[in-house]
Amino acid sequence: xxxxxxxxxxxxxxxxxxxxxxxxxxxxxxxxxxxxxxxxxxxxxxxxxxxxxxxxxxxxxxxxxxxxxxxxxxxxxxxxxxxxxxxxxxxxxxxxxxxxxxxxxxxxxxxxxxxxxxxxxxxxxxxxxxxxxxxxxxxxxxxxxxxxxxxxxxxxxxxxxxxxxxxxxxxxxxxxxxxxxxxxxxxxxxxxxxxxxxxxxxxxxxxx
Numbered sequence: 422x423x424x425x426x427x428x429x430x431x432x433x434x435x436x437x438x439x440x441x442x443x444x445x446x447x448x449x450x451x452x453x454x455x456x457x458x459x460x461x462x463x464x465x466x467x468x469x470x471x472x473x474x475x476x477x478x479x480x481x482x483x484x485x486x487x488x489x490x491x492x493x494x495x496x497x498x499x500x501x502x503x504x505x506x507x508x509x510x511x512x513x514x515x516x517x518x519x520x521x522x523x524x525x526x527x528x529x530x531x532x533x534x535x536x537x538x539x540x541x542x543x544x545x546x547x548x549x550x551x552x553x554x555x556x557x558x559x560x561x562x563x564x565x566x567x568x569x570x571x572x573x574x575x576x577x578x579x580x581x582x583x584x585x586x587x588x589x590x591x592x593x594x595x596x597x598x599x600x601x602x603x604x605x606x607x608x609x610x611x612x613x614x615x616x617x618x619x620x621x622x623x624x625x626x627x628x629x
Contacts, residue, residue, distance in 0.1 A: 422447075423568060423611065426462060430454030431518040432481045434613050437570055439546065439563070440468050446540035449473045449495070450561060450570050451613060453481040456488025471539050474546070475499040476572025477558040478506025479585070480515035480522045482613060487524070498536070500550065501529040503557030512586050536561070546570075551600050553593020554581035560601065568609045575601055575623060576615035598627055 426436040436459060440447030446469045452459050463470060473495050475482060486497060499507065506513045510521035530536075532550035537543075549560040551574045558581070561570040573581040575597050583590035601610070606621035 425611070426459055428452070428454040428459070428485065430481060430484050431520075432614075434481045435611070435615075436485070437611060438463065438468060438470075439561075439570070441538055441541055441544050444538070444540035445469055446471055446538055448536065448538075448546065448561075449489070451476055451482040451572065452485035452489055453613075454484045456485030456491075459485055460489050460492050469540070470495050472536060473497045474536065474561055475503065476561065476570060476574075476613065477555045478503040478513050478524075479555065479573070480510075480513045480518070480520075482572065483507065483513065483524050484515070484522050490526075497524065497527045498530055499527055500548070500557035500559050501531055502552070503555070504529065506555065506557060506587075514585065532559075549600050551593075551596035553583060553589050553591075553596045555585065556587045556589075558596070562604065562608075567605060567607055568611065569601075569604065571601065571610050571612045573613045575610060576612045577610075577618040578623075578626070579615070594627070597623075602627060 422442050424438045434453040436452045437450040449470050507524040510516035515522035534548045535545045537545040546561040554573045583593045608620045
């Protein structure tokens with residue numbers, strides 16, 4: 422089950438809970454703001470958060486982490502290229518919005534790594550590295566359910582911004598064409614700042 426928790430900090434963004442309905446265990450993806458509200462919703466629902474996974478290190482995807490970890494110390498994971506973003510408010514852009522956000526005590530992953538649910542190891546998300554918006558941008562792909570969390574790589578009818586520090590427009594388009602749009606057409610894409618879409622719906626915008 423996927424639950425979208427829209428959050429509002431300096432920018433609106435989508436936080437997601439990927440949760441196994443049988444066990445109530447799951448992963449929290451991109452808690453960008455309002456960490457207390459996210460935590461309270463998870464508590465009300467009885468969800469057990471095993472990990473916090475980050476699609477990339479921009480402030481509007483990490484800003485709620487400290488409030489959540491004040492309630493429970495949940496492991497936080499980011500691509501190995503993302504550590505610099507978590508440590509540097511200028512790289513993660515928070516410095517330009519009047520609040521310097523940093524995150525420590527994190528673990529790193531690489532392209533192809535699997536995040537298995539401890540409560541049911543048959544359920545997992547696979548990391549697909551999609552650099553271009555940032556060097557650390559990734560998708561989290563659930564092949565069994567045909568869903569992917571795309572962060573700011575691709576949106577409904579649009580693509581991520583490539584003008585921020587570390588952005589690369591050519592690499593972003595390559596990532597979209599070779600790493601996103603090669604997924605099965607029915608794959609549902611959940612982004613950081615738009616409604617859901619599918620691979621089939623987005624292909625004509627990039628492969629014509």
